[in-house]
Amino acid sequence: MKADYDASRVEKLARSLMTYKKQYYTGKPLVSDAVYDKLEQELRSVSPQHPVLSYVGAAPSTGAPKATHDMPMLSLNKTYRIEDLQSWMGEETIVGTPKVDGNSLSLLYENGVFKQAKTRGDGRVGEDVTDKVLWIADCLPRLPKDLTIEVRGEVYCSQHQFALLVDDMLERNLERPNNPRNIVAGLLGRKVHIDLCRYFNFFAFEAIGLTGLKTEVDKFETLHGLGFSVVDHRLLKKPKDVEGYLEEIKQWMDDDEVAYDGAVFSYNSLALQQSLGNTSHHPRFKLSFKWQGMTAQSLVKRIDWFPSRLGIITPVAVIEGVALSGATITNVTLHNAEHVKAYNLKQGDLIEIVRSGEVIPKFMQVLESAPGNYQWPTNCPSCKTPLTFDGVRLKCENRDACPAQRSGFILNWMRAVEVEDISEKRLDQMMQMGLVEHVYDLYTLNVSDFLRLPSTKDKMAEKLYKNIQASKNVPLAKFLNGLGIEGAGLRTWEKLIEHFQTLESIQSVSAEALIEIDGFAEKSALQIVEGLKERKAIIKQLLKVGVNPIVQKSKFATGEGPLAGQQFVITGALSMPREQIERLIREAGGKASTSVSKNTSVLVTNEGDSGSSKMKKAKELGIPIWTEEALLKMLSEG
Numbered sequence: 001m002k003a004d005y006d007a008s009r010v011e012k013l014a015r016s017l018m019t020y021k022k023q024y025y026t027g028k029p030l031v032s033d034a035v036y037d038k039l040e041q042e043l044r045s046v047s048p049q050h051p052v053l054s055y056v057g058a059a060p061s062t063g064a065p066k067a068t069h070d071m072p073m074l075s076l077n078k079t080y081r082i083e084d085l086q087s088w089m090g091e092e093t094i095v096g097t098p099k100v101d102g103n104s105l106s107l108l109y110e111n112g113v114f115k116q117a118k119t120r121g122d123g124r125v126g127e128d129v130t131d132k133v134l135w136i137a138d139c140l141p142r143l144p145k146d147l148t149i150e151v152r153g154e155v156y157c158s159q160h161q162f163a164l165l166v167d168d169m170l171e172r173n174l175e176r177p178n179n180p181r182n183i184v185a186g187l188l189g190r191k192v193h194i195d196l197c198r199y200f201n202f203f204a205f206e207a208i209g210l211t212g213l214k215t216e217v218d219k220f221e222t223l224h225g226l227g228f229s230v231v232d233h234r235l236l237k238k239p240k241d242v243e244g245y246l247e248e249i250k251q252w253m254d255d256d257e258v259a260y261d262g263a264v265f266s267y268n269s270l271a272l273q274q275s276l277g278n279t280s281h282h283p284r285f286k287l288s289f290k291w292q293g294m295t296a297q298s299l300v301k302r303i304d305w306f307p308s309r310l311g312i313i314t315p316v317a318v319i320e321g322v323a324l325s326g327a328t329i330t331n332v333t334l335h336n337a338e339h340v341k342a343y344n345l346k347q348g349d350l351i352e353i354v355r356s357g358e359v360i361p362k363f364m365q366v367l368e369s370a371p372g373n374y375q376w377p378t379n380c381p382s383c384k385t386p387l388t389f390d391g392v393r394l395k396c397e398n399r400d401a402c403p404a405q406r407s408g409f410i411l412n413w414m415r416a417v418e419v420e421d422i423s424e425k426r427l428d429q430m431m432q433m434g435l436v437e438h439v440y441d442l443y444t445l446n447v448s449d450f451l452r453l454p455s456t457k458d459k460m461a462e463k464l465y466k467n468i469q470a471s472k473n474v475p476l477a478k479f480l481n482g483l484g485i486e487g488a489g490l491r492t493w494e495k496l497i498e499h500f501q502t503l504e505s506i507q508s509v510s511a512e513a514l515i516e517i518d519g520f521a522e523k524s525a526l527q528i529v530e531g532l533k534e535r536k537a538i539i540k541q542l543l544k545v546g547v548n549p550i551v552q553k554s555k556f557a558t559g560e561g562p563l564a565g566q567q568f569v570i571t572g573a574l575s576m577p578r579e580q581i582e583r584l585i586r587e588a589g590g591k592a593s594t595s596v597s598k599n600t601s602v603l604v605t606n607e608g609d610s611g612s613s614k615m616k617k618a619k620e621l622g623i624p625i626w627t628e629e630a631l632l633k634m635l636s637e638g
């Protein structure tokens, strides 16, 4: 123990942690993970050897039959510092995955048939939850092969499934669950209503007893091949890759349907994993990383609803100001209408919020629910049209006439075609003064019109005019992206332009034709066709006022670059996001597609002889196989 640290504080920390640990394993945690982690970290920093730290958990107590694990289910060692992760990594190649915030589960298969499921429990003895797990679709009842193996993974409840589960539970007069994570542990421990477990999902990450595997990536691919869902996994070769990876997954983790609470890293070589083995508490070949996300609690003063450019009405909680990550927070996003319903959110609720880094603060869970029921607005706050509910979100369908949607559309357009200096506030002024009603009105404005705006002098008016005029000559992909069509981003449009070349042919494309294109999902195909149809009049008007979308011929079509005319297919994990590699390929004149065919020139993989279906097909067709390194070398030489 550090000499200058108050001994009674250490005592108190240890006592609290012990209570929380015991309570946690009953499935009813008293505090959030973040609060718990903070206390644990404090104790570790002053008394790294304290016995409470290595205490794994109390014996399970929910009444289900006990079941011993043949191999203990250890917890993971964790760090909050990227430097720790990098020095642990050393010269090794590692695999990174986001860490699902769920409950660990072990599934036993005998000759390909599911036999038993066990919770983690204290790591050595768990509970037999076989009957409940039969309700979880991702926990396969049968494997395609005659295998006798143990599959481990994480069972969780996604946000959307949680909302459906709450409805179902309330209908059965059961108590409203607090949050997705607790209810997973809660329902797995119950004897009745076990069919409610059908709202859960399962990600597999470990296979014990599978032979012939060499790497962690092999393990993921094999589990996936057997039919299990697996989390996104990435091969990281250098310590400097770790930071970018964490940044990247954090971007989408926050908005994903699944709750994550960090990332997990493993050495890719299974031989190395074997040789390092475990301590009594954790494996030495895995390390988990958590962000120093900070949480706080506050009271909801009221809930405001804001219409977005697509007419979605988003709930925002106005809370009593609370300091968090160096800012005073007064507004917290509540995601969507379904969320408000699922958590029964309303004025007077005590809620927990989280803000990690620069990210906008978010609602995490209800700590104390005030009496009464949630309320949804019935009419659009901007145009008063009655709202519709699509199962998740409240929507204002009054698209063209709703001022909030029109303003959102114009802001999105200006971002997409890079018109700067016109803020939301300035646009509001322009709309109020009647200078702009629709997006195309922007292009009919003169310098004298801008001079009418408050605090806008000659120089600024001139600049605004020039910025808008300059955006008339815009690449077609940006033009289409500016139309704000759901289901399509800039990359989607670039891909469509590669196939259909002109605005006219893209406008007349059918959903069937889109689905034919490599890797196009039916849902986004329909959204795109519908979206283009809805915006037909706007497109016409934009062209009429002189907006001129330019088609740049792709290098693939012109036959330039070191990879000119070659088609690439990538399989397995690479050292950078697949999108990024595909962009490099395109920039070098090549084309990236997702399935191997006779048109494929090269298959790129880091996995040697993995036996994947793409690999088999490439071999059959005699297609050359390159490593990522060989590809990058070719690119750099070009």
Ligand SMILES: [Zn+2]
Pocket (backbone or CB within 6 Å): 307, 380, 381, 382, 383, 384, 385, 396, 398, 402, 403, 404, 405
């Ligand atoms: Zn409206």
